[in-house]
Amino acid sequence: MSAALLPVPPVDPRDRGGPAQPLLSVTDLRKHFPVYGGLLNRRVATVQAVDDVSFTIAKGETLGVVGESGCGKSTTARLVMHLIRPDAGSIVFDGEEVGSQAGLSVAEMRRQMQMVFQDSYSSLNPRLTMVDSIAYAPRMHGLPARQAVARSEQLLAQVGLNPALFARRYPHELSGGQRQRVNIARALALEPRLVILDEAVSALDKSVEAQVLNLLAELKARLNLTYLFISHDLNVVEYISDRVLVMYLGRVVEAGPVEEIYGRPRHPYTRALLASKPTLDPDRRTTVLPLSGDPPNPINPPSGCRFRTRCRFAQPACAEMLPPLLPPVDAAPGDAQHLVACILPEAQMNAEPRHAA
Amino acid sequence: MSDLANPDALATLVGKATTPRPAAGYWTAVGRRLKRDPVTIIVTLLLLAIVLMAICAPWVTSYDPYAGSVMRRLRPIGTPGHWLGTDETGRDLWTRLAYGGRLSLLAGVAPVMVSLLVGGLLGITAGFMGGLTGTLIMRTMDVFYAFPSILLAIAICGLLGNGLTNSIIALAVVFIPPMVRIAETVTTQARHLDFVEAARASGTTTMQIIRHHVLANVLGPILVYATSLISLSIILSAGLSFLGLGVTPPQAEWGLMLNSLRQSIYVQPYVAALPGVMIFVTSMCFNLMSDGFRSAMDVRLSK
Ligand SMILES: Nc1ncnc2c1ncn2[C@@H]1O[C@H](COP(=O)(O)OP(=O)(O)OP(=O)(O)O)[C@@H](O)[C@H]1O
Ligand code: SF4
Ligand SMILES: [Mg+2]
Numbered sequence: 001m002s003a004a005l006l007p008v009p010p011v012d013p014r015d016r017g018g019p020a021q022p023l024l025s026v027t028d029l030r031k032h033f034p035v036y037g038g039l040l041n042r043r044v045a046t047v048q049a050v051d052d053v054s055f056t057i058a059k060g061e062t063l064g065v066v067g068e069s070g071c072g073k074s075t076t077a078r079l080v081m082h083l084i085r086p087d088a089g090s091i092v093f094d095g096e097e098v099g100s101q102a103g104l105s106v107a108e109m110r111r112q113m114q115m116v117f118q119d120s121y122s123s124l125n126p127r128l129t130m131v132d133s134i135a136y137a138p139r140m141h142g143l144p145a146r147q148a149v150a151r152s153e154q155l156l157a158q159v160g161l162n163p164a165l166f167a168r169r170y171p172h173e174l175s176g177g178q179r180q181r182v183n184i185a186r187a188l189a190l191e192p193r194l195v196i197l198d199e200a201v202s203a204l205d206k207s208v209e210a211q212v213l214n215l216l217a218e219l220k221a222r223l224n225l226t227y228l229f230i231s232h233d234l235n236v237v238e239y240i241s242d243r244v245l246v247m248y249l250g251r252v253v254e255a256g257p258v259e260e261i262y263g264r265p266r267h268p269y270t271r272a273l274l275a276s277k278p279t280l281d282p283d284r285r286t287t288v289l290p291l292s293g294d295p296p297n298p299i300n301p302p303s304g305c306r307f308r309t310r311c312r313f314a315q316p317a318c319a320e321m322l323p324p325l326l327p328p329v330d331a332a333p334g335d336a337q338h339l340v341a342c343i344l345p346e347a348q349m350n351a352e353p354r355h356a357a
Numbered sequence: 358m359s360d361l362a363n364p365d366a367l368a369t370l371v372g373k374a375t376t377p378r379p380a381a382g383y384w385t386a387v388g389r390r391l392k393r394d395p396v397t398i399i400v401t402l403l404l405l406a407i408v409l410m411a412i413c414a415p416w417v418t419s420y421d422p423y424a425g426s427v428m429r430r431l432r433p434i435g436t437p438g439h440w441l442g443t444d445e446t447g448r449d450l451w452t453r454l455a456y457g458g459r460l461s462l463l464a465g466v467a468p469v470m471v472s473l474l475v476g477g478l479l480g481i482t483a484g485f486m487g488g489l490t491g492t493l494i495m496r497t498m499d500v501f502y503a504f505p506s507i508l509l510a511i512a513i514c515g516l517l518g519n520g521l522t523n524s525i526i527a528l529a530v531v532f533i534p535p536m537v538r539i540a541e542t543v544t545t546q547a548r549h550l551d552f553v554e555a556a557r558a559s560g561t562t563t564m565q566i567i568r569h570h571v572l573a574n575v576l577g578p579i580l581v582y583a584t585s586l587i588s589l590s591i592i593l594s595a596g597l598s599f600l601g602l603g604v605t606p607p608q609a610e611w612g613l614m615l616n617s618l619r620q621s622i623y624v625q626p627y628v629a630a631l632p633g634v635m636i637f638v639t640s641m642c643f644n645l646m647s648d649g650f651r652s653a654m655d656v657r658l659s660k
Contacts, residue, residue, distance in 0.1 A: 081558050107560050110559060110560040117551045117554070119551055122552065123552050125552045125573075127383045127573055127574065133552075136556065137559035140560070140565055186559075190559060190560075
C-alpha cells in the first residue's frame with residue numbers, strides 16, 4: 001500500500017480548540033416539515049422529523065447513529081450539513097458556531113465537513129467520469145484542472161481503485177462497492193475533518209461492506225478523520241463506532257459509549273432493538289420481546305414519551321412528560337457518559353445484560 | 358474455469374483490463390452509439406433528403422409549381438414528363454411536393470422551436486425555483502391543458518384568421534404547455550438527485566450547479582421531446598391547412614394539397630394519396646429519430 005499519499009501533519013493546523021474541544025457539537029436541533037394537502041394545498045400537518053436533538057462528537061471519534069427507518073437520521077445529517085435549514089438549534093464546529101455572523105460561514109464549514117450518501121449510483125453525476133466527479137469540487141474551489149485531476153487520481157488510488165482502470169469510467173460501469181469507494185474519494189477531495197456517512201454501506205453486499213468498512217477505518221487513521229456514521233445495521237454500528245446515539249421518532253432516546261449501549265442498554269427501545277438484532281449465536285438469544293409493529297406516525301407522535309405505545313413498561317406517568325436525556329438512575333455521580341431518556345427506574349434497571357459473562 | 362485456464366482467454370482478459378480507456382466525453386459516446394443504430398441513421402438520412410428536396414426545389418424540377426393546364430389534369434403516376442403525375446389543375450405533382458415541403462416543414466418545425474424556447478425556459482425556471490414561482494407557472498399551463506390540442510389550435514386559428522404565421526402561433530401556443538411540463542419534470546428530478554445535493558454539500562454555487570449538473574442532464578430529454586413534437590406538429594399543421602385554416606391556396610403545402618386532391622380520390626387514388634404519404638413519412642422519421650436519440654443518450658443502455 002502506498003502509505004500516506006496525503007501526508008498528515010501530527011497536528012492539524014485547522015485544529016483550533018485542541019483535542020478536548022469537541023469537533024462538532026449540536027444543540028437542540030429541530031426540523032419540523034410542513035405537510036401540505038387538501039384542495040387549496042394548505043398546511044395540514046407537521047412531521048416532527050428531528051426534535052431537540054443534541055450531541056457532540058470528539059475529535060477523531062466515530063459517532064454511530066441507529067434507529068428504525070424514518071426516525072430522522074438522514075434529516076439530522078442533512079441539517080448538520082446545512083443542506084436544509086434547521087428550525088431551531090445550533091451547530092458548533094470546533095468552537096465556532098456555523099452560520100452565525102461571528103462564527104463559521106456555511107461555505108467554510110462545508111470545506112471541513114463532507115457527506116457520503118446511501119445510493120452510490122444516484123450520488124454520482126451519470127455524465128461525469130470518475131476522475132471528473134472527484135475533481136469537480138476542488139476545481140470549483142479554484143484548483144487548476146491539471147492539479148485537480150492529478151489529485152483525484154491519487155484519491156482513487158487511496159480508496160483502492162487503480163486510476164489507470166477506473167479514472168475514465170462512468171458510474172454505470174462500476175460495481176456498487178467500487179462506486180461507493182469513488183463517493184468516499186470525492187468526499188475526501190476537499191480534505192474534510194468530519195465525514196458524515198449516511199447509510200454509506202447499507203446498499204452493499206456483506207463481503208463488499210466489510211471491505212468498505214475496513215477502508216473507512218484505514219482512511220480515518222491515516223487522515224485524522226472524525227466520522228458521523230449513520231446506519232440501521234446494529235452490527236455495523238457496533239463494529240465501527242466509539243460512541244452511539246439511539247434515535248426514536250426524531251428524538252435521541254439513549255447515548256453513550258458503544259460498550260455501554262451494547263453491553264448494558266438502558267432504554268426499553270434500545271433493548272428491544274438489540275433483541276431483534278440478528279445473531280448467529282443461540283446462547284445469546286434473549287427472552288426480551290423484540291419490537292413489534294411499525295413506529296407511530298411522526299406526524300402525530302404520542303404525547304409524553306414517544307416510545308410509550310410500544311413500550312412494555314409504559315405507565316400513565318409516561319404520557320405526561322417528555323423524558324429528558326439524563327444519566328441512568330444508578331449511574332455513579334458525575335458520570336455523564338451514558339444518557340437515557342426514560343422516566344421509570346425499573347424500566348431502566350431490569351436490563352438483562354446481553355453479553356452475560 | 359476452463360476459459361480462465363486457457364492462456365489465450367487469460368491474455369484477452371488481462372489485455373482488456375489493462376488497456377486504458379480512451380478519454381471519451383459524453384457526446385462522443387452518444388455519437389458512437391448512434392453510429393451503431395441503423396434505423397436512426399436511415400431515418401435521419403431520409404429526413405435530410407426531404408429537407409434538401411424542399412430547399413433545392415427550384416433545382417430538382419423544371420416546372421413552375423403554380424402553372425397548370427387543363428390539358429394535363431390528373432395524369433397517373435409514371436406519365437412521361439410527370440413521373441408522379443399531375444394534380445386536379447394539371448400542375449406537376451413532384452414539383453408541388455418539393456415546393457410544398459418548404460411550407461410544410463416550416464409550419465411543422467417553427468412552432469416547436471418557439472415552444473422549445475419559451476416552454477423550455479419557463480419549465481426549467483419552474484423546476485429549479487419551485488415554490489410560488491413554480492406553482493404559478495404550472496397552474497397557468499394547466500389552464501391550457503384543459504383544452505384538447507387540436508381544438509385549441511383550431512380555435513386560435515379561427516380567432517387570428519388563416520395564414521402561415523397564425524398557424525405557427527396557434528401551434529406554438531398548443532405546444533408550450535407540454536413543453537413546460539416536460540422541462541419542469543426533468544428539472545425537478547435533476548434538482549433532487551443525490552449528486553446535485555452532493556455538489557451543494559461540497560460548496561458549489563447555485564449557478565455552477567445549474568450549469569454543470571442540471572442543464573447537462575436536462576437539455577437532452579427536452580430536445581428529444583421537441584423532436585418527437587415536430588412529428589405531431591407536422592401532422593397538426595397539415596391538418597390546419599387541410600381545414601383551410603393554415604396556408605391559403607394556391608400555395609403548395611402538403612395538407613392543402615391533400616384537401617384539394619380529395620375530390621379526385623376515385624380518379625387517381627395513388628396520386629391523391631401522395632401528399633399524405635409525404636406527411637406520414639416525414640412525421641414518422643422525426644418520431645423514429647427522436648427515439649434513436651433518446652436511447653443513444655441514455656448512458657445506462659451503453660455498449
Ligand atoms: N423533505 C421532507 N418533507 C417532508 N417530510 C420529510 C422530508 N424529509 C424527511 N421527511 C420525513 O421526516 C421523517 C424522517 O426522515 P429521515 O429521512 O430523516 O429518516 P431516516 O431515519 O433517515 O430513515 P431511513 O432509515 O429510512 O433512511 C420521515 O417521516 C420522513 O417522511
Ligand atoms: S418513559 Fe415510560 S414509555 Fe418511555 S421508555 Fe420509559 S418506561 Fe417506556
Ligand atoms: Mg435515511
